[in-house]
Amino acid sequence: MKELLEFGLIIAGCSLAALSIASFWIPKALGWREKLAGLTPLMRELFLTYSFYVWSSHVLFTVLALGFGDWLIGGTNAAKAMNTFMLLWWSVRLYLQFFGFDLSEIKASRFNRIAKHLLTLLFIGLVVLFGGLLCWNLGWLQPGSLQ
Amino acid sequence: MDTFILESGLRIAGLMLSGLVVANFVAAKRWDYAGNLAGRQVIIRQVFFVHCAYIVAIITALAIQCLGWPGLLLEGGMARVVCAFFGLFWGSRVVVQLTYYDKEMRRRDRGWDVFFLGVFLTLALIFTLAAIYQ
Secondary structure (H helix, E strand, O other): OHHHHHHHHHHHHHHHHHHHHHHHHHHHHOOHHHHHOOOOHHHHHHHHHHHHHHHHHHHHHHHHHHHOHHHHOOOOHHHHHHHHHHHHHHHHHHHHHHHHOOOOOOOOOHHHHHHHHHHHHHHHHHHHHHHHHHHHHOOOOOOOOOO | OOHHHHHHHHHHHHHHHHHHHHHHHHHHHHOOHHHHHOOOOHHHHHHHHHHHHHHHHHHHHHHHHHHHOHHHHHOHHHHHHHHHHHHHHHHHHHHHHHHOOOHHHHHHOHHHHHHHHHHHHHHHHHHHHHHHHO
16 A cells, blocks of 8 residues: 555656646636736736745645655654645645636637646546545555555 | 744744734735626636635645644654745745835835735744754
């Protein structure tokens, strides 16, 4: 089980790195420049500032998943706290993916459809992984389970 | 640096972060986020509020951590990375305030501008010191 979680962390880290890089295309894909033009300067600044800090959080998650897997799987209270936070973070994002965002204004191109499905898959994977890691750190999953 | 001092610093940071959580709700009302976004494209409204909620969530989680379990931010490599991240997070917020935000609006609310700059700078200092000296 531990090996599976470690492997999951590597996959998650690489996927989050891809998400962080792909995020640079989101403003273009969603036409932020034109859509933000009508906002007041303050709202525009807030919008882009919030976006930047959410993106930076994804970068932190990437660093933790790729560089600090041992700690995330180590059973410490810090690991439990961090895994709980990341589980909540991605669970909310998964909920929003299905029930929160109204994507009717987004162009229904093949690229956008594929991107949406890939994102959904990623969020499901992250929820499963951090749920599994939390259970592991709480001792609910035993070494050797799933063998 | 003494662990007690670092823990005390993190608890103070926790109090400041709790204040920032409240300030986010006050700001939403004062600057009328909902009114300003009314009539805009749905996706813009949704992204704005979702990002806003995630920022409040991350600040709330950090406030809880700092107030309840500051010691967890002082143990091991992951804690150091998290502290370093928040040192950068709040340090960059100072830069954003000074270089990106509308100067005219900052001038109109100079008192609050200086106050929040002080808060962000203090938070950057506490988390950076926690990352270096743990």
